[in-house]
Structure formats: C-alpha cells, structure tokens
Amino acid sequence: MISTPESREKLLVDLVRIPSVTSSPYENDAAVFVFDRLSGLDYFKKNPSHLSMISTPLEGDESRPLHSVAARMMAPAATKKTVVFVAHYDVVNVDVYGELAEYAFEPYELAMRLDPDELPERAAHDLLSGDYLFGRGIMDMKCGLALEMELLRDYDADRKLFDVNVILLAVPDEENNNCGMRGAVRYLADLKNSEGLEYIAGIDTEPGDPGLPDAKNQLVFLGALGKMLPAFYCAGIEAHVGNYYRGLSSALLSSQIVCAAEASPALADPVRGVCYPSWICLENRIISEGYSVTVPKKSITYFNCFVARKSPADVVEDMKRVANEAAERAVRQIEESRGELSRMGCSSNVILDSPVRVITYSELLTMAEAAFGGGAQDLRRHISGLVRQFGAVDIRSKGVAIIDEIAKVSGIKPPFIAVGFLPPYIPQRSSMNNYPLLRAVDRMIVYAFEKYRVAIDKAEFFAGLCDLSFMGFSGNMDDARVFNDNCPASGELYVVPFEEMTEIDMPVVNLSTCGYDAHRMTERLEKNYSLKILPELIAFTVNALSEEYDKFISMPRTQGNRLA
Secondary structure, eight states: OOOHHHHHHHHHHHHHHHHOBBTTTTTTTHHHHHHHHHHSSSSHOOOOOGGEEEEOOTOOOOSEEEEEEEEEEOOSOOOOOEEEEEEEOOOOOGGGGGGGGGGTHHHHOOOOOOOOOGSSSHHHHHHHTOEEEEEEETTHHHHHHHHHHHHHHHHHHOOOSSEEEEEEESOTTTTTTHHHHHHHHHHHHHHHHHHHHHEEEEEOOOOOOHHHOOSEEEEEEEEEEEEEEEEEEEEOOOOGGGGGGSSSHHHHHHHHHHHHTOOGGGOOOOBTTBOOOOOEEEEEOOOOOOOOOOOOOOEEEEEEEEEOOOOOHOOOOOOHHHHHHHHHHHHHHHHHHHHHOOOTTTTOOOOOSSEEEEEEEEHHHHHHHHHSSTHHHHHHHHHHHHHHEEEEEOHHHHHHHHHHHHHHHHHHOOSSSEEEEEEEEEOEEEEEHHHHHHHHHHHHHHHHHHHHOOOOEEESOOOTEEEEEESSSSSSSSHHHHHHTSSSBBBBTTTOHHHHHHOOOOOEEEEOOEOOOSSSSOEEEEIIIIIIIIIHHHHHHHHHHHHHHHHHHOGGGOOOOOOO
C-alpha cells in the first residue's frame, strides 16, 4: 500500500512517542522500532541480509550500546546508481517543557495541554490553527525519518517507483558527537566496494528552520556547514596573590583570548557573499583542584568555529595569531597596571623574564614523547589508560584532561599557550559544483511551483550542522593529518573516518521539512507541506537525479563538466 499523509503522520507520532533523548537509556529504542517496522516489508522478508543493525562506536563509553539501522533496497534492474537517505533518531532533552515534560513525547496530548496565552504569539497562532504538530523531535528530525521510512514502503509496494538502489540510514547521536553517522560511513565504504555501487547523492531531511532561520520560503540546501572547536591551553606562572606581579595569571591569558576571538569578523569564513557567525566561546575556565589564593596557573578556552572553506591548517594559523595577540595584550596590561599601581604606592617586582610562548598541541606532544620514559609508544599507552579510566565523562573534558597531562609530561617551562582542537570536527560539504544534483534540484523547484505553487529557495550550506558532513571529505589527507596531530588522543578519544569518507564521496542535499523552534518547548511541524507535498518532491528529486546523472555520464568530457 502506498503511503498517505495520514499514514505518515501515524508513523511520525509513533516515532515521537519513543523518548530517544541523546545519551539516555532509551535512545537505542528508536533503532529497534525502525528495524522492526522495516522488517515487515516484503522486500526485507525476501532479502533479510539487506536490513541490518550497525554497531555505533562510542569512544570511551562502551557501556552505552547504540546502533544505526541500515536498510538497502536494490533496484529491480541491476544498476550501480545508489541514493543514500540519512536521518537521525535521537532528540534533545525535554527540560524546557517544565511541568509539561511528561507530555513532550505525546503530540496530541501536548497540544491539548499547551496554553496559547502562555506561548509566543506565532506559536500560539500555529497551535490554534490545527495545522501544526507539537512535540519533542516532531520536526528535528523524526518527521524526516518517517518520510524516508514511508518512501521505502512505497518502493516496496511499487518497485517501478525508482530505477536506483536506495539505502536508508537511521542513526543515533547526531545531537552529540555524530557517532552514528561516523560509524555508518564505514558500512557505506564496505558496501560500495563489495557491491560495486556508485553513490550519486546523499539526501537528508533535516528541518529548514535551524538551517536558515527566518527564511520566507521552503528550503533546499546543497551542502552542510562545517564546525571545529579551536582550543587554547594557557599555562601561566604561579604566585601568591599578594605577590601578583611575580606571576602571570592563566585567567588573564584566556580572557584576552576571548576578547581577541569572540565574534571577531577577522575569523569569520564568508563564501559567495554569505557569512555565518564568527567564533563563539563555549567554555573558559581555570583548571584547578580547589580553592587557593594563588595566581591561576592553568586554564582552558575553546570556541565554536563555523567553517565554509577553511581547512584545519587555516584554523591553526588563526589560533596562533589569536594566541600571540592575546599574549601581547596580557603582558601589556600587566606592565601598565604595575606602573600605575607603583605610582599609587604599591610595591612590586615583575619577574616575567621570558615571553609567552605559543605552540601547537602537536609540538607539545612531540616534547612529551621525548621527555616520557619509554618514548612515544609508552606515552600512547599511558594516554590510552587515561582514556579508559575516564568512562562516560564528556568528550571535551576528556580532551582537556589529556592536554593537561601532556603538558605535565613535556616539562615545558611556562608561560605558554598551546593551541589545538577538541572534538568534534564536522567537515564542511558543498555540492555547488555538482552538475547532476544542481540540475535535479532546479527541476524539482520548478515542479513544486508549477504543481503546488510552493516557492523553494536554495542555500549552499545547512547551518544547523548535520550528518551530511560525513558523506565525503572535501579536503585531503594533509588536512586530516593536521586535525589528527592537533587533537588529543585522536583516533582513540575521537575518530573521524577520513579515508572512508573520501571513499564514499558523494554530493549531498537536504530537502527540508517545514517546522519551527527546534530544541524549544514550542518545537512544531507544519503538516501540509511536510507530510503531503515534500514526500512527492523527494521522490521527484531521486528520479531527476538518476536522469541527470545518466545525461552527465554520456556528455563528452571535453565540455569541462565534472562531478565535483
């Protein structure tokens, strides 16, 4: 039976009722639900090996088993052409719902209990209209998952629907460290090689609101914005607060780093006339074991950094410039302060006899390897033991603890600032140069307007960050090396499957559902476009992709076209 808006809504509500909050005991329940529902399709009854659970690696936290669901439907006529659908089934927590938290996973019950008078005007209007479904995960992004599952049901009912192979990946942990997608990349690489597949596109169905807030029309994205976490480990010089000028406060260094970097236009990464927010400090704290009247010796500062074009090497250079500027500001402030206070009668001596050194984490690690008894291999074993001891501690906190340990082992003399990365690294992904995908999307936009009078706008990057970033790698192995060399315990604490990403490299597109207020208590989904029109547009896009791919392959290569 072909799906309908009613059947899609029913499946969506069933999915929402699973409280699959990221890192909760119930997160994996959604995978079980998806697997069980798809296993009832005739295709998977006949081809059970094409439906599988993929174990998701959770670095440093093996106590929480997670799985992605991989559902593969091969076309009736043998073909290499394959489209990959991806959707995450985890959702953020429901704390913002307050006393209504117990109803956050019950869309119909929640709608009856929400008080329009206590909602923002737009949300109240949408609630009273009856055109929206409210609930946690209803638009971010269980609607997208429901649509993809229902498309597989349609393909099962009508094997002439597509002439390509279709793979659906339902993954966990997107709201945290993308563990699900990073694990699924290896599955896609192995499958490509074993089955000889050609991945002509990766399609996500994330909601448009987080990707481009306040857009007037419906949205389609031709890529995904990237993200890094540039980190600064500051080592100052200890001194009793009564002898302040005999030390150098790491807190002063890190504060100057925040002042130099926070929202700095010089650090932004604009592309094609579009710019995204610059660096935003996510944490700035002193590293200490308790209260002490001592000038702070160590601190850590790290930032959210969106990237559209910049490589890890570019960001390392940005970090070095920021660190040097901050060090100069800090020393100048101390000198000016001491001068003024001396004139006011404060007696002090400055013993800062060396400049603040700026080094990369990679350089710090090399020092530690030389200083550690047993050398580099023994140091790696030592760090591996620390990673295992950390257990379920946040991955950023683990990274900071490793940097701190490496600094101790290295024997480097303060003051210094070590720059590097903390997880995650979400690479940028753009399909603006992929001719078949652009042609298919343009055709879909025309079709949507002609049939439904729906206007759809294109944007290059989905700014809400999503799993599409891992469906290829736009950089090279030098870029991968720079990240791995400057991320503590990379490959163990946090793994980016660069080689497999390069292997599966495919153009990507996000065909957005319509909804508002992701992660807020007013999260809601507009039903007509999302449950009625969008599924048809997705199917249209898949077929247009297949046709445009065939046309492209038959073009003479002398025309300079390419599948970038």
